[in-house]
Amino acid sequence: MNEDVYIIGAGIHPFGRTDSRSGRDQGVFAVREALKDAGLEWRDVEFAYGGSAAAGSADIMVNELGLTSVPFINVANGCATGGSALTAAQNAIAAGACDIALAVGFDKHPRGAFNAKPAEYGLPEWYGETGLMLTTQFFALKIQRYMALHGISRRSLGLVAEKAFRNGTLCDHAWRRSPVDLDTILNAPIVNDPLTKYMFCSPAEGAVALILASAKKVRELGADAVRIASVAFRTRPEGSFEVFAPSIKVGGGGKPTELASRAAFEMAGIGPEDVSLAQLQDTESGAEIMHMAENGFCADGDQEQWLAEGWSEIGGKMPINTDGGCLACGEPIGASGLRQVYENMVQLRGRGGQRQVPNDPKVGYSHVYGAPGLSAVAILER
């Protein structure tokens, strides 16, 4: 394996809605915050990777940040845009191509965005016309079956959302900052059975930037660094059940999350039991529940006890989505995966304030999942 790579600066533009700033301006804001955090100037960045799904090209940011001739590669990889930028930046440093690199993701989606067009996914028009091509349906269909097979209750779906909004009240980059009680969540209008409107995240805006550095640079700068133990991402294997699937293989198959998780643990040389806290893709409440098992943190069905006992709360044995996750922060696609890494940086450096995970956490795990079936996992170690 190549040399270790570290994150030495992390910046965020608050998630939610910022009418006065374009998505890219939010990206510029995040880059400046990350540079400040690392104690560096824009001219110190030797390589940059970034992108958005719906807010334009990242490399235009040099107009505001400075025309330093930095090589800047635009990344466009859907829900894995941020994770792909991070992977690329890490590889550039590990390969010895540079000592300081930027990974940035940003986005700005209008209210009620995300209406997919069949042709863009290689699907026939009738599939969209008849109302089968909705991401919310997919998540409901997946958790509906999972609940029946593994004994997960509707109440557990509500507990996940309640935790997210509670954590969001403690987090200054979260969008939803007010608590929502369990009864309100469970009795809200149903979007797709069994999921109510409080159990789904919404399209949003926001930006995250991370400054990565080589070991040599960390020593030189005396930086407050966190090591990237591993980054892995995988697309869907044969037989997996994914969004926008007119048919599925009988008997099922692998899952991109399981594959990415296994690869990330193997690369890091640790297991789920070594993880102090995790940020897991929670497009909706059921996704967090299923992803707990797909990432190896519990067996199928054990989530019922986890949630009843509060094991995934801040202060529990393995806190999950300490900043409120997608449910409280919303989902700006290009930035969402990097937000999870940002939150782990905050926690591992002990800067979480009211939401700080106690007992000096050492290992932070993050997992992003998206259409049309891809997962990225990053493990950070203090």
Place this chain on the structure above:
Amino acid sequence: MSALAPIAPGLWTDEAEPRLIGARRPDGEIIFPVPDGDAAAALEPVALSRRGTLWSWTTQSFEPKEPYCGPRPFQPFLVGYVELPGEVIVETRIVEAEPTDLEIGMPMIFTIVPFDDCRATYAFRPERKP
């Protein structure tokens, strides 16, 4: 009823008891629908079973955005997957059922239903015990 045109050609067979048309890949696996273009070249069309079991289901309680083009005013509908044993699991509308009727694993049977005033689509409904 028979005056309604199919929502798309080639989705189901034209016979008294119509069946969905899937495609068998060289490795034996069946997919649905039959893809367009070059992807169809190595595939063999196959009429699928009319009977299966409910694999999962959900409600569609709000009107989907474009490209959805169902009748107005919007009528909520049910969506699910039905496993056709030994063949493939297909996504489908579910008709003649309420959410409380549905149970994963229950027997389902294929049917053709009106989509709007001039077009028909496919669906599955619970198979009633005789």
